[in-house]
Amino acid sequence: MDASAIAARLASGVITPLVKKLFVSEGPGAGLVDHPVRVSSLVSFTGEKRQLTDADLHKLTRGLLRSAMGSPDNGERPVPPGEEEAVALALARTLTHLGDLEMDDVQAVRMGPQALAQALKAAGPDCTRDLSADGAYLHDALLTSACLHILHFFTQRSTFVARTLVEHSGQLAQVIAKTDLLLARNPSPVTKDTLFEERYAAHIIQKHGMLTIYGIDLSRSPEQWPLGTAYLSLEADLDRDTRHAMIRAEHAFNGRDRVLLRGVAGSGKTTLVQWLAVTTAQQDLTVLDSGAPLASLIGRVPFVLPMRTLTRQHDDLPTPDEFLHRTRCPLAGAQPAGWVDRVLASGRGLLLLDGIDEVPKRTRERTRRWLQDLLATYRKNVWLVTSRPSAVRDRWLATEKFTELSLAPMSREDVTSFIHRWHNAARSVSEQEERNQLDTYEASLVTAIRTKQDLARLATNPLMCGLICALHCDRRGYLPSGRKELYDAALSMLLARRDRERDMEAPDGIELTEEPKVRLLQRLAYKFILNGKSELDRSHAERVIADTLPSVPVAAAQGDATAIFQHLLLRSGLLREPAIGTIDFIHRTFQDYLGAKAAVEEGDMALLVLRAVESQWEDVIRMAVAHARPKEGAEFLMDLIRRGDGSTSGYRRSQLHLLATAAVEHATELEPRVRAAISERAGALIPPRSPREAHDLAAIGPVVLELLPGPERLSDEEALLTAHTAVLIGGDAAIPLLRRYQDHPDPQVRQLLCNAWHRFDTVSYAEGVLADLPEEDVHFEIATPEELSTFGKLGGRSRIRVSKGFDTIRLVQGLRPDRVTHLWLPAEQSATWYWLAAFSRLDTLTLDPSTEPVDVSSLAAHPFLRVLRIPSNQPVVGREALIDKVMVTPYQPDPGIDPAV
Known part of the structure; x- marks a missing residue:
């Protein structure tokens, strides 16, 4: 051309x-x-x-x-x-x-x-x-x-x-x-494609550029917020055999182009999909080309494929030319003929398949074959598949060379950042008096999260953090202590107080209190679950309401099923219509919570036990224990245990025993014999023997910490996985256990403890774990200013790795340079390296990867530097100045390690 x-x-x-x-x-x-x-x-x-x-x-x-x-x-x-x-x-x-x-x-x-x-x-x-x-x-x-x-x-x-x-x-x-x-x-097809891609990119930015923040119901509060303001970067755990590296989730494509991302409900999977789609559509080179983590998104075209939408009314899955039609994109009819095929054939696609767990179980294997066909036909694109943790087995896409990542529970720093962002968003639409109150609420909530273990246990993902922030403001600083109480309070806020505090006076002529709304919505939620769907036709939803109305006379007296359903859709805050004629809940968690309530009230506990092996029912079963009466819940848990005991599949047995263990925390009262039986089964799964088992145990929560052993009589691999489980659970309760691993002979175990600092309270972790941790063969990682300040109080260390964003002068002041022998820095830390002369004992310098050339000539002036380690493909300027002075050693950087962590 x-x-x-x-x-x-x-x-x-x-x-x-x-x-x-x-x-x-x-x-x-x-x-x-x-x-x-x-x-x-x-x-x-x-x-x-x-x-x-x-x-x-x-x-x-x-x-x-x-x-x-x-x-x-x-x-x-x-x-x-x-x-x-x-x-x-x-x-x-x-x-x-x-x-x-x-x-x-x-x-x-x-x-x-x-x-x-x-x-x-x-x-x-x-x-x-x-x-x-x-x-x-x-x-x-x-x-x-x-x-x-x-x-x-x-x-x-x-x-x-x-x-x-x-x-x-x-x-x-x-x-x-x-x-x-x-x-x-x-008329050139290439030109038509270019012009259409501009329109399509604008559509993606408009459609996915807003994010719902649940519970901000102050005066003049919008329902959605700009994604750039509300998005919170979360961590994902890269499982590579027994080696674990925490990376920022949006950096999933750094060194890999096929990723299966697992995460529990509310952990931010869909939000990440939105962020990747919008960031790619914007093609802001100051963001995308700022370094290796996002460089693979340059020049790509994003396709957001919600699996619930693709499979809602169709037995077959779409071909590429049907992507836009099946996802209800208004530009579907305007796309040039063969455009999607040309994009994918040229390897420019970013395919985001969101929610494999929302595909009915009977068609999940067929979905996998459909994906395999796409992968075989269009090999050079970038792919992300998201799922709840147990919806697909380990290595489900391993033959297609997918890397598996798991969204980690939010660290203490992430939670604090979320609270700050939430209150900033609320302040932006508030009166001065409300802003003053929000300042007070923010400070008190941060303190409460840091000091109250029961509250910290709940604040593990963006959804739960959002509800906690909303309820804390709504109840003027008071918060319920359990997950069930938290959801009950959230439903009360959405269903009852929301309209009343906004002075909404029955605009549709229908006035329902909280109780009848809950009864109608829980029946609707249960129908969603029984059908294995996250979406229903509106006509189907109205039939469910019609069937339920006779048992809710206060609602039946105010209108027919169509009118009552319309009222719930517009006024409950829990339902939405993503496309004309299609209904879903604003979040799957609310659907599961209400559906569990309906199942318990209808006496369907035996059905829940039967469905316990299906991933779509896991949260329903856990919430059912919370809704059940004490004896009813105890018998239900024992039925889960007995079904696990009788399973001929080791995987199923572990799955059912873990589910029973996870459900224990929701029981308000439990007989000692039942608790003992569950602890015995859970003990058989400890120590974890694979990264997947570690994640499954961590998902249960802090109760597992009581069962995790110390390092004695564990192999190095088991010790690493056990410590990793405790790190994922987090919280102050994990610190005493991790302290027992600080003298472990395997440096991988001790390096894990160093890497985990930012996931805990800075001072508590430094004093409880790092203060007495041997330093001869691990790098102490510093990722935040608070860690740098605390590090000096520890007396410094000889081996240090520093993340991006630190001022060079502050590093010299905070690192105790007279002790440092091995230093690991971002390659772009500074243009020249003369300042390293302050590190009089520095023997080895390691640089993280950079997309830009690094000038190392000034290192020749350092009197004691002996070794410079640089990535094997790192462009370097001034290397000749180091000849006979500094040995330059290339190394292969682990693509899973994010230098910012």
């Missing part, structure tokens, strides 16, 4: 946002001058107003090139793939000469785009020296296109230019408009 044709592909919607980043962003009115402005004073990568580094500029030109190239069509690329990076780098170097031009914006506009491009080339004649003829031609075409938009930017910025150069301004705007119109009329 001709290079000029490729450059012409750049519609204004693609290139304008990139061009704007080349220039300083100033406050309102800053550009309204009555005189010309020097071009060199406007650029954002030189001088005192510098906002872009050379590396940032390179990222922008790389993105510009990717946008222009589009799909890698066979034989249509103007330069070999290996030279594309060189073209991007040459274009970045040419654009830096905007800061060298001896002209103002008026003169530049008068020159026109071609002349400006020639001036930039003349200022940097060596920029294209190493390119082939085709590469130089592509560089020039892209440069001219960029100059057109640069000049148009000038005309929009300055009133002087706009007033004195109306003709030039109009001509530039006309050229850009004609380019966009030509692109729109061009």
Whole structure:
């Protein structure tokens, strides 16, 4: 394909946002001058107003090139793939000469785009020296296109230019408009795809760019919040044999392109899917190309595929051309013929299959075969599959080379961050008096979470944290202590107090108190569960209400099933209509809680035991124990135990015994014999013998800590898995157990203890676990300012690993440099390394991976540094200065380790 044709592909919607980043962003009115402005004073990568580094500029030109190239069509690329990076780098170097031009914006506009491009080339004649003829031609075409938009930017910025150069301004705007119109009329499939992808990206951002934060019901409170404000980065546990690495969940595709992500209800799986889809659709290179973790999302097209929607009314699963139709995308009819196939065939897709656990069990294996067919046909795309933990067995997609991750319970730091974000969101729509109250509530809730174990046990995922924040405000600082009480209070807030406190006076003529609403909704929830669905047709839901109304006379007296259902849909806060004619609960957890209540009241305990092996019923069974009367609950738990004892499958036996153990915490009263029987079965599963068993045990909660053994008589692998289980459970109650592992001879066990610091109270963990932990063969990890401050009080250590974001001066002050012999730092910690002279005993320096070259020449001045460890593929500048002074040792970084953790 001709290079000029490729450059012409750049519609204004693609290139304008990139061009704007080349220039300083100033406050309102800053550009309204009555005189010309020097071009060199406007650029954002030189001088005192510098906002872009050379590396940032390179990222922008790389993105510009990717946008222009589009799909890698066979034989249509103007330069070999290996030279594309060189073209991007040459274009970045040419654009830096905007800061060298001896002209103002008026003169530049008068020159026109071609002349400006020639001036930039003349200022940097060596920029294209190493390119082939085709590469130089592509560089020039892209440069001219960029100059057109640069000049148009000038005309929009300055009133002087706009007033004195109306003709030039109009001509530039006309050229850009004609380019966009030509692109729109061009019958080329590639051009049609590009234009449609712009519309589709805008749709994804609009559809998934908002997040519901449950329970913020203050005055003028919206129901949804911008995803960028509300999103909380959570951790996932990468299971690789017995080695465990915590990574940030959104970095799941760092070094891998097929991921199966497990997480309990409310843990943030769907929110992560939304964030990945929106981030990919936005294609903000300052985010995506900031480092390796997100680089694989550049240039991709996201497809959000909620499995509940794909399987709701169809026995068959969709082919790629049906993705948009089956997910009810309003642009489905406008997509160019064969567009999805072209995207996937070129390896540009990001496929997000959300909720495998919501596929009926009878069709789950067929779903797996459907996914295998897609994987075999479209190999080069990026795939994420989410599921509740036990819905699919271990290594369910191992033959397809999927990496399994598990969303970890929220750390103490995550919970504190969530509380802060929640109250910030609430403050943004509150009156001054409410804001003052929210300040008080936030501070008291953070203190309560840190000091009350029963409350900390509940605050383990975003959903529960949101309910806790809402109830804490709603009840003016009072909180229930158990999970059942928490849900009861949340339902009361949503069903009864919400309308009353908003002065809603029966706008539909129907007034129902909390009790009849609960009875109707629990029956509806139970019908969802019995049908194995997370969505129902509206007509089906109305029939359920019609069948239930005779037993709820106060509701029957106010309207028929259609009217009552409409009232519940609009006023309960628990139901929604994601598409016309389709109904679901706002969150699966509410559905399971209400369904469990219905099952217990209808005496269906035997049915619950029968369904206990089905993953979709797990939370229903746990909540049923909470709703049951003491004797009823005890017999139910014993039935689960007996069914597990009689199972011929070891997996089923463990599953049922673990489920009974997990349900114990919900029982308000339990006979000692029942508790003893359950503890005996759970003890047979301890110590854990695989990462999956460790996660299953941790999901049960703090009650497992009482059963976990110390390291005595455990193998190294068992000790590592047992300690990992305790880390996942977290809380102050885990610290005494972990202290018993601090002298373990296996360095992997002790390294796990070092890595886990940020998941606990900083001071308590440092004093209880780290203070006496041997340091000779592990790196003490520092991830937060609080940890750095506490670290100095420990007296420092010899081996230290530091995450990103620390000021160099603070590191020197806080790390006790006179003790440090081995230091592990982000490669981008600083431009030069002379400051390391403060570490007078430093022997070995390790650098984390970076996408940009690292200049190591200044390390030659360090008097004692003997070894420099760098990633094997890390670009390095100044290596020759280290010859005969420092031994440079390449190492293969573990793609699962997130340097920020």
